[in-house]
Amino acid sequence: MSEINNYISENKERFLEELFALLRVPSISADSAYNTDVAKTAEIVKNRLVEAGADNVEICPTGGHPMVYGEKIIDPNLPTVLVYGHYDVQPPDPIDLWDNPPFEPIIKKTDLHPEGAIFARGACDDKGQMYMHVKAFETMMQTNTLACNIKFMIEGEEEVGSENLEQFLHDNTEKLKADVILISDTGIIDNNTPSIMVGLRGLSYLEVEVTGPNRDLHSGLYGGAVGNPINILSKMIASLTDENNHITIPGFYDKVIEISAEERAEMAKAPITDDTYIKSLDLGAVEGEKGYSSLERTSIRPTLDVNGIWGGYIGEGAKTVLPSKAFAKISMRLVPNQSDEEITQLFSNHFEAIAPDSVKVKVNPHHGGTPYVTPTNFVGYQAAHKAMEDAFGKAPIPVRGGGSIPIVALFEEILGLKSVLMGFGLDSDAIHSPNEHYGVFNYFKGIETIPLFYKHFADLSK
Ligand code: BES
Ligand code: MN
Ligand code: MN
Numbered sequence: 001m002s003e004i005n006n007y008i009s010e011n012k013e014r015f016l017e018e019l020f021a022l023l024r025v026p027s028i029s030a031d032s033a034y035n036t037d038v039a040k041t042a043e044i045v046k047n048r049l050v051e052a053g054a055d056n057v058e059i060c061p062t063g064g065h066p067m068v069y070g071e072k073i074i075d076p077n078l079p080t081v082l083v084y085g086h087y088d089v090q091p092p093d094p095i096d097l098w099d100n101p102p103f104e105p106i107i108k109k110t111d112l113h114p115e116g117a118i119f120a121r122g123a124c125d126d127k128g129q130m131y132m133h134v135k136a137f138e139t140m141m142q143t144n145t146l147a148c149n150i151k152f153m154i155e156g157e158e159e160v161g162s163e164n165l166e167q168f169l170h171d172n173t174e175k176l177k178a179d180v181i182l183i184s185d186t187g188i189i190d191n192n193t194p195s196i197m198v199g200l201r202g203l204s205y206l207e208v209e210v211t212g213p214n215r216d217l218h219s220g221l222y223g224g225a226v227g228n229p230i231n232i233l234s235k236m237i238a239s240l241t242d243e244n245n246h247i248t249i250p251g252f253y254d255k256v257i258e259i260s261a262e263e264r265a266e267m268a269k270a271p272i273t274d275d276t277y278i279k280s281l282d283l284g285a286v287e288g289e290k291g292y293s294s295l296e297r298t299s300i301r302p303t304l305d306v307n308g309i310w311g312g313y314i315g316e317g318a319k320t321v322l323p324s325k326a327f328a329k330i331s332m333r334l335v336p337n338q339s340d341e342e343i344t345q346l347f348s349n350h351f352e353a354i355a356p357d358s359v360k361v362k363v364n365p366h367h368g369g370t371p372y373v374t375p376t377n378f379v380g381y382q383a384a385h386k387a388m389e390d391a392f393g394k395a396p397i398p399v400r401g402g403g404s405i406p407i408v409a410l411f412e413e414i415l416g417l418k419s420v421l422m423g424f425g426l427d428s429d430a431i432h433s434p435n436e437h438y439g440v441f442n443y444f445k446g447i448e449t450i451p452l453f454y455k456h457f458a459d460l461s462k
Contacts, residue, residue: 003143023105023120029088029160042066052138062164065156067386073149079461081148082178083132086158088430089122098433124438125431129184136450147458161367161406169414180380186423194392197421199400202334202371203345207363210326219322227358229326230311244290249350255337298402303333340368369406379460380420387452
């Protein structure tokens with residue numbers, strides 16, 4: 001494997017430069033003003049795949065942003081790895097809080113990244129992690145070490161719920177035939193503690209609208225006699241959790257699979273404590289569902305959070321107004337065996353039931369996603385385990401994550417394929433936040449680990 005490491009170190013500067021070029025294009029999938037940049041990014045990914053040695057590389061149109069596909073079939077008798085990643089990014093807002101412009105990548109040292117980290121929107125989620133696969137592929141091609149067939153599927157809509165990918169999977173089951181899905185879009189515990197994510201939470205995301213009077217009113221002339229939609233919405237939201245931070249929606253927990261005491265004891269071995277959260281986030285104390293640790297609250301338990309709330313006057317100075325409408329965006333993270341459709345329905349029924357007669361409410365569902373758990377007893381996971389162990393010199397710890405990648409459950413449902421979540425980011429890399437970054441160490445550790453995965457996956461599949 002030293003020829004692989006040699007190739008990587010000889011090309012280090014170029015591997016970074018190419019990632020920088022990708023990071024300079026603002027491929028914000030949520031905002032149609034950036035559609036040209038999203039398309040341009042797909043074009044760049046396509047060209048890089050061709051240069052790395054992939055065949056049949058194409059930009060596949062979908063109902064939304066395009067998907068980039070490419071493959072290298074070296075021997076039909078070898079196993080095939082389908083690599084999934086996304087080239088779209090979250091909006092950079094709030095832009096004022098970035099120390100450097102979000103689409104002008106720069107390397108700076110941090111406490112957790114003494115070798116430097118690349119600061120840019122998408123550096124970790126997911127351009128940096130996705131591009132590790134392109135560079136690992138190039139490395140395997142150039143050193144003649146590719147041990148499996150490989151297919152790439154790099155999408156442009158992950159950050160907006162992968163709404164058109166489901167149809168793409170249905171339409172392309174033959175083309176996407178493989179033995180396992182490999183994804184780097186998650187993280188490790190820290191740079192000395194490798195881990196593999198073995199679970200993703202599901203998601204139900206919706207927007208609520210509360211309407212009171214038919215127009216905005218003078219808050220002196222009418223205040224006191226008319227229900228204020230912001231006051232009412234606040235009370236309704238507050239009632240969705242009780243004093244133990246238990247969600248009060250009837251039926252919400254009915255399908256939740258409680259994990260065993262043994263599994264909880266296993267989880268508690270991970271070096272993540274309440275203190276980890278308190279220190280790294282400057283909290284006075286942690287808060288969450290009674291009876292669970294912070295790690296459990298963010299992985300094996302479902303949650304409900306307001307992501308945004310607005311209404312009334314928010315400009316400079318004071319304006320006395322009793323608004324006609326109030327809004328909130330609410331997400332619920334789900335765990336096996338909850339169904340996002342069912343939870344969305346339960347939420348809607350409950351939200352309408354608790355609304356006082358003085359207001360009308362509307363619930364508009366956005367995207368959803370099914371929870372996923374990767375079994376640790378199959379060759380895909382085992383190959384990742386060995387690869388991480390070789391690369392870090394330490395066995396990785398399996399941990400369930402709190403985030404969501406909605407397409408992962410559909411890979412299993414539609415293609416019958418399990419996903420290995422071999423990510424290299426850190427929770428502190430600030431994905432979706434200002435000053436997102438990705439460790440230079442992590443970028444190259446990923447490029448080094450991926451070929452080991454192919455080697456072990458081929459060996460274990462024999
Ligand atoms: N890569 C993340 C998900 C993630 C990050 C999972 C770290 C586990 C650890 C992904 O890009 C993401 O942000 N997903 C969204 C869901 C999507 C529907 C917008 C999320 O989890 O909020
Ligand atoms: Mn991602
Ligand atoms: Mn994301």
